[in-house]
Amino acid sequence: MNSQNKNITIRVKDVNNKPVSGAIILLDDVKQNVWTNSSGVFKTKLKSAPKEISAFHPKIGIKKIAYNGKENIIIKIEKGNDLHVSQNTKTQKKSDSGQFNSIYDYLRGQIAGVHVSDEDITIRGYNSINGDMTPLFILNETTVSKEIFGNIRPLDIKSVTVLKGPETTRYGVRGANGVIIVTTK
Template sequence: MKTRFLSALIFLICTVTLSSTAQERFVNGIVTTFDSIAVVGADVKVKSSKQIVQTDSLGRFKVNVAATDKLNVSAKGFNSQNVKTDEKTKIVAVNLKLKPGEKAREYAIGYGYVKDGERLNALAQMTNDDVDFSQYTNMYDLIRGRFAGVQVQSNGDIIIRGQNSINLSSAALIIVDGMQVDNSIMNTLVPAQVKSVNVIKDGSSAIYGSRGANGVVIIETKKGND
């Protein structure tokens, strides 16, 4: 009888262990800011288990999650972000927004979240949380005077890195909701419908191709839940 009981107990323990192992699920992710700069040492907290891991030197992380779960990603100087996951989620990409003001940049660099301080200082961001975009009549008025060194010419071109050539265009590349668009869209975009404007001034803009060499204006519009 004891032998049967022990055998049954061992079988039950093995079954529970194997079941727990089978249910173990991992999600890989990466945390960046300004779409391309890795955020190092950001905290990634799993809601179900309260587990906290930090991103590595490339902004990557790996966490154990439940079938449906929520991740909270935070770093000093940045707005924290919540990410929902389900049984189909395998990879998560989080782009943290830097808080407005020089203090946030000091935190980002001083705490080691962003290794390349010069690169970060070559970027600028403005969100509808910082400034009421609805007070502007058009996108040119919104951008004009709000970003240091950025000029708006009479023909509608936005100049970020100065006049590079007499014959070739020095106009910045315009990206709206991830799509490269013509400068003329600035005449039709309504500021009140815009969520954020990012300006990339340095060499990292080269990820957008040869036109990115003149700098990039990245515009994100509001979605239904914003």
């Protein structure tokens, strides 16, 4: 590619060929600051061509393609593509975790009923006894603090399991607000 900037338009669609708004675009696994618009379109100017382009939507999945040098690109995200979700637990086995800046970005939007803000995670809503909403964090079979949990690098994650139903009872009162189990590589 020459030294001039190149305009690229990426259209993200689902399997029904409908536009996907709010999809995160990654160029060579680097998250961009702007998401797809309500028409599923992302436009950018590049100084150098990426090797790969990924489109990620937390409720649908992720699709990675090799960049072919064209100005107009269509990426179709298939439901569940690289994303494994069940009703009460979420485990991600294959991970393109380099696209996330923090463990909170990694978990955001992955499973219904789990809300992730900047550095807070709520699994079951407000606990009426003391107002505490913090889930139990387990890293490699050891209970850890929120501060240690927040320092987990997404690149180090092997799997994540979120417990939010009856399976939390084995953790007693500590698991009342849900449990997040992280295994690292």
